[in-house]
Amino acid sequence: MELGLVTLLRAAWVAAILPVVIALIPSSKISFFLQFVLGFAKRGKIMQSSSNKFSVPQKLFIHFYILASVWTTLLLVATWIYAYSTMPKISEPLLFSSIASHLTGGSRIFSLHSSHTSKEHRSRIAVSIFLLLLMEAQVLRRLFESIYVFKYSPSARMHILGYLTGLFFYTAAPISLCCNHAAEVYKFWLSLIQEFIVKGKDRMLATEVDWWRFLNPLIQLRWYSWIGAAIFFWGWIHQQRCHTILGSLRENREDNDEYVVPHGDWFQYVSSPHYLAEIVVYSGFVVVSGCSDLTIWLLWGFTVANLVLAAAETHRWYLHKFDNYPRNRFAIFPFVY
Ligand SMILES: NC(=O)c1ccc[n+]([C@@H]2O[C@H](COP(=O)([O-])OP(=O)(O)OC[C@H]3O[C@@H](n4cnc5c(N)ncnc54)[C@H](OP(=O)(O)O)[C@@H]3O)[C@@H](O)[C@H]2O)c1
Numbered sequence: 001m002e003l004g005l006v007t008l009l010r011a012a013w014v015a016a017i018l019p020v021v022i023a024l025i026p027s028s029k030i031s032f033f034l035q036f037v038l039g040f041a042k043r044g045k046i047m048q049s050s051s052n053k054f055s056v057p058q059k060l061f062i063h064f065y066i067l068a069s070v071w072t073t074l075l076l077v078a079t080w081i082y083a084y085s086t087m088p089k090i091s092e093p094l095l096f097s098s099i100a101s102h103l104t105g106g107s108r109i110f111s112l113h114s115s116h117t118s119k120e121h122r123s124r125i126a127v128s129i130f131l132l133l134l135m136e137a138q139v140l141r142r143l144f145e146s147i148y149v150f151k152y153s154p155s156a157r158m159h160i161l162g163y164l165t166g167l168f169f170y171t172a173a174p175i176s177l178c179c180n181h182a183a184e185v186y187k188f189w190l191s192l193i194q195e196f197i198v199k200g201k202d203r204m205l206a207t208e209v210d211w212w213r214f215l216n217p218l219i220q221l222r223w224y225s226w227i228g229a230a231i232f233f234w235g236w237i238h239q240q241r242c243h244t245i246l247g248s249l250r251e252n253r254e255d256n257d258e259y260v261v262p263h264g265d266w267f268q269y270v271s272s273p274h275y276l277a278e279i280v281v282y283s284g285f286v287v288v289s290g291c292s293d294l295t296i297w298l299l300w301g302f303t304v305a306n307l308v309l310a311a312a313e314t315h316r317w318y319l320h321k322f323d324n325y326p327r328n329r330f331a332i333f334p335f336v337y
Contacts, residue, residue: 006179006295012172013298016165020305024312038313040165041306043158045259046313056163058156063163065143068170072139075174076132082185083125083217126217128178130225131288131296134232135174138281141240149247153257169302176299177285225288232284239277241265246274261322269334271318272311276332279304308332 022030023037044058175182245264266273282303289296308331315331331337 005175005182009172009176009179009295010298012168013176013295013302016168017298017302017305020302020309024305024309037309040159040161041309042313043162043310044152044156046310046317047157047159054160055157056160057152057154058158059146059150059152060158060163061150061152061166062143062146064166064170065139065146067167068139068174069136069143071171072132072135072174075178076129076136078189079125079132079178079181079185080129080214080217082181082188083122083129084214086188087122087213087216122217123220123222125181126220127225127289128181129217130221130229131177131285132174134229134284134288135177138232138236139170139174141236145240145243145247149243151247151250153250155257173299176295179295180293222290224290228284228286228288230284231287232281235277235280235282235284238266239274239281242267242274242277259321261318261325266334268329270311270330270332271315272307272332275307275311275314276334278307279332308337 019033019037020041023034047055178185242262242265245262245267249260249262250258266276270276279300282300286293286296286300291297311332315329318325318329
């Protein structure tokens with residue numbers, strides 16, 4: 001199942017990246033393909049009101065973050081409790097000790113358990129837990145912003161395929177961060193539930209939780225994971241600032257459907273700094289994982305391709321809409337593009 005899930009996720013990311021990358025090729029021969037992809041990818045101000053067919057309100061973005069918050073929390077809790085429960089005993093009894101003995105009892109599960117408790121393996125699970133923690137910080141903030149910061153105009157829409165892509169993204173992204181251990185975590189919880197059903201609650205409950213051991217995965221992180229976390233929070237903070245600027249643009253204005261030129265923070269350099277900040281956030285994930293996980297690279301690749309496409313259109317839209325638009329601004333990457 002482990003290999004199957006990883007392969008499936010990688011195939012899904014490649015399938016999602018390819019059309020966007022082809023659309024980004026600057027060739028007049030395939031410009032029709034760019035228009036075709038943009039037909040699905042446009043949203044909000046860059047989506048013409050005439051293309052409202054098969055569209056939904058852009059404020060449904062909130063669905064993405066509700067889904068992502070619940071799903072990420074579930075994966076985080078499941079993986080962290082698994083890591084805690086299968087960590088080698090030091091002096092105190094294990095939480096769910098009966099499950100651990102069950103794991104070490106069955107011949108197939110025993111081989112799993114003994115190999116999985118190696119230091120290297122535990123350190124990789126620690127990275128997954130850390131990535132899920134960071135993802136939680138990202139999606140919870142986005143959920144908050146969708147409710148309290150952004151003021152989506154009633155006319156802002158997105159294509160139904162864009163909406164479905166968003167649901168796909170926030171299902172696939174959190175599991176991509178921990179897919180290498182998903183099978184063993186799943187088996188652990190299945191055994192736990194089976195034992196719970198057979199033995200009942202009274203014989204299952206642990207007496208004490210060792211918080212030091214609980215936090216152990218964070219202590220095991222290598223230096224590059226902390227550098228990745230610093231990159232993540234650099235992007236996180238700037239995205240929060242840029243979203244606050246965007247959310248404030250319509251304050252005290254009667255025409256709350258109107259667009260204005262944003263200023264401040266990374267808006268001084270690029271037209272879509274919130275997209276740039278999102279790319280920095282996902283670059284943080286790549287570095288946390290030690291730049292060695294292909295699934296996370298593909299997740300990053302999709303984010304970059306998708307946001308570069310949207311940023312290019314946004315930049316064109318600003319230049320067309322505002323005569324006095326700052327000419328020194330780039331689309332998404334300062335001094336490059
Ligand atoms: N990881 C990914 O692949 C991915 C994909 C998509 C989005 N995202 C992230 O989600 C966040 C939101 O994306 P989005 O595409 O919804 O952003 P957006 O189109 O720029 O809209 C964000 C909010 O700001 C308002 N706004 C934008 N420009 C404005 C202007 N010039 N004047 C007044 N209001 C303005 C919009 O109003 P209207 O409602 O009127 O348009 C909307 O309420 C971004 O940070 C992005 O990085 C990530």
